[in-house]
Amino acid sequence: MSAPRTLYDKIFEDHVVDRQDDGTCLLYIDRHLVHEVTSPQAFEGLRLSGRKVRHPEKTLAVVDHNVSTSPERKFGIKNEESRIQVEALAKNAKDFGVEYYSENDIRQGIVHIIGPEQGFTLPGMTIVCGDSHTSTHGAFGALAHGIGTSEVEHVLATQTLIQRKAKNMLVRVDGQLPDGVTAKDIILAIIGEIGTAGGTGYVIEYAGEAIRALSMEGRMTICNMSIEGGARAGLIAADETTFAYVKDKPRAPKGAAWDAALEYWKTLQSDEGAHFDKVIVLDAAKLPPIVSWGSSPEDVVSVQGIVPNPDDISDENKRTSKQRALDYMGLTPGTKITDISLDRVFIGSCTNGRIEDLRAVAKVVEGKTVSPHVDAMIVPGSGLVKEQAEAEGLDKIFVAAGFDWREPGCSMCLAMNDDRLKPHERCASTSNRNFEGRQGFKGRTHLVSPAMAAAAAIAGHFVDIREWK
Ligand SMILES: CC(C)[C@H](C(=O)O)[C@@H](O)C(=O)O
Numbered sequence: 406m407s408a409p410r411t412l413y414d415k416i417f418e419d420h421v422v423d424r425q426d427d428g429t430c431l432l433y434i435d436r437h438l439v440h441e442v443t444s445p446q447a448f449e450g451l452r453l454s455g456r457k458v459r460h461p462e463k464t465l466a467v468v469d470h471n472v473s474t475s476p477e478r479k480f481g482i483k484n485e486e487s488r489i490q491v492e493a494l495a496k497n498a499k500d501f502g503v504e505y506y507s508e509n510d511i512r513q514g515i516v517h518i519i520g521p522e523q524g525f526t527l528p529g530m531t532i533v534c535g536d537s538h539t540s541t542h543g544a545f546g547a548l549a550h551g552i553g554t555s556e557v558e559h560v561l562a563t564q565t566l567i568q569r570k571a572k573n574m575l576v577r578v579d580g581q582l583p584d585g586v587t588a589k590d591i592i593l594a595i596i597g598e599i600g601t602a603g604g605t606g607y608v609i610e611y612a613g614e615a616i617r618a619l620s621m622e623g624r625m626t627i628c629n630m631s632i633e634g635g636a637r638a639g640l641i642a643a644d645e646t647t648f649a650y651v652k653d654k655p656r657a658p659k660g661a662a663w664d665a666a667l668e669y670w671k672t673l674q675s676d677e678g679a680h681f682d683k684v685i686v687l688d689a690a691k692l693p694p695i696v697s698w699g700s701s702p703e704d705v706v707s708v709q710g711i712v713p714n715p716d717d718i719s720d721e722n723k724r725t726s727k728q729r730a731l732d733y734m735g736l737t738p739g740t741k742i743t744d745i746s747l748d749r750v751f752i753g754s755c756t757n758g759r760i761e762d763l764r765a766v767a768k769v770v771e772g773k774t775v776s777p778h779v780d781a782m783i784v785p786g787s788g789l790v791k792e793q794a795e796a797e798g799l800d801k802i803f804v805a806a807g808f809d810w811r812e813p814g815c816s817m818c819l820a821m822n823d824d825r826l827k828p829h830e831r832c833a834s835t836s837n838r839n840f841e842g843r844q845g846f847k848g849r850t851h852l853v854s855p856a857m858a859a860a861a862a863i864a865g866h867f868v869d870i871r872e873w874k
């Protein structure tokens with residue numbers, strides 16, 4: 406009998422093409438997603454060396470970071486820099502025979518949203534993209550992580566990647582989530598607990614009753630932010646929820662190929678007794694809705710909490726850095742989180758821009774009105790999410806409440822397009838990063854779940870969604 410293995414061990418080993426004595430491996434890559442920011446030099450490299458894309462059919466390109474989310478975008482991108490990047494991807498995809506979703510394609514959207522939607526992301530696969538939040542796809546029980554531009558070129562040319570095996574971490578979330586507490590709160594709580602470096606050197610597998618109970622959307626939210634906890638990737642073993650989501654997606658296997666795939670996917674579980682180098686256990690029942698107060702995703706507190714006092718931190722470096730975060734955020738220790746007033750609300754991103762997120766928002770805001778001092782926008786994660794939301798009439802609810810309903814893209818998750826905060830503007834955001842300047846120069850970001858962002862838009866300040874009526 407071979408030793409019990411983790412899910413990560415299994416997927417990794419099934420993809421090893423070559424292993425050197427020092428442990429360096431060459432891994433076969435099943436799927437490569439490409440966006441406009443990290444691919445131009447990679448394609449240029451191929452051009453200069455006269456190489457082709459090894460497997461265009463395993464590669465999918467889309468524009469997301471630089472696209473405008475204004476309905477005007479069908480008339481062309483105004484920002485020169487953005488236009489150049491978008492046009493470069495369109496040309497590279499054409500020249501190298503790679504399928505490409507332009508901003509006018511209904512299937513266009515944030516790269517980590519369109520992969521699962523198309524059935525391009527499947528269990529058991531190795532998936533890479535020149536983007537850190539590629540960890541999202543781990544929700545399908547796929548080994549998925551971000552790579553740098555030189556690696557993008559390597560994968561384009563060879564369909565392989567040089568990797569060393571990471572360590573195994575298990576994060577088990579037991580029990581049931583209280584009403585109003587979501588996948589976003591789980592992952593923010595985990596990062597709060599382990600810190601942004603807690604996952605360094607590990608691939609995290611999420612398990613436990615609360616994870617099993619999540620929809621695919623919720624699982625993607627969790628895996629998406631694994632990278633904010635420092636991990637190489639996040640994984641959730643595929644189960645009936647996964648299979649039901651994947652079935653009949655455009656690129657999912659069909660007929661006999663589906664049956665064969667399903668048989669293999671069912672073997673992709675961590676074995677009983679498999680060794681994890683680190684184990685973290687959380688009780689879902691004890692989790693509150695969470696709000697970030699600082700400039701790192703580990704700076705989190707319960708919505709019922711207060712802005713912490715850095716003076717209470719004994720480590721000097723940490724104290725100084727948290728003091729700086731508070732200064733940047735313009736917050737005073739001891740302030741109740743629910744007393745923090747907002748200027749902007751951003752609902753979207755690859756963390757929380759899917760249909761389930763928009764449904765949660767609609768439930769909170771239906772028949773209500775956005776606070777007069779808040780400017781609030783909702784950006785669907787893809788054209789298909791937008792289409793679905795409109796078919797369900799969600800856009801009407803949003804617009805009636807005073808939200809701006811936009812075209813799909815990364816939008817104000819990061820300030821690479823027209824959507825950005827002005828200096829000192831304070832924003833409740835469903836995205837994944839609250840770094841300094843992330844949503845615009847001197848902009849102030851608070852990370853929250855979609856329902857919490859929605860309620861904050863209406864109230865004009867944070868509110869405990871568990872008390873929402
Ligand atoms: C622009 C891109 C390379 C970047 C990433 O790698 O994650 C972006 O998507 C982000 O979220 O910061």
Ligand code: SF4
Pocket residue numbers: 469470515516517536538754755756814815818819836837
């Ligand atoms: S939505 Fe945000 S986190 Fe996701 S890929 Fe775009 S910029 Fe990165």
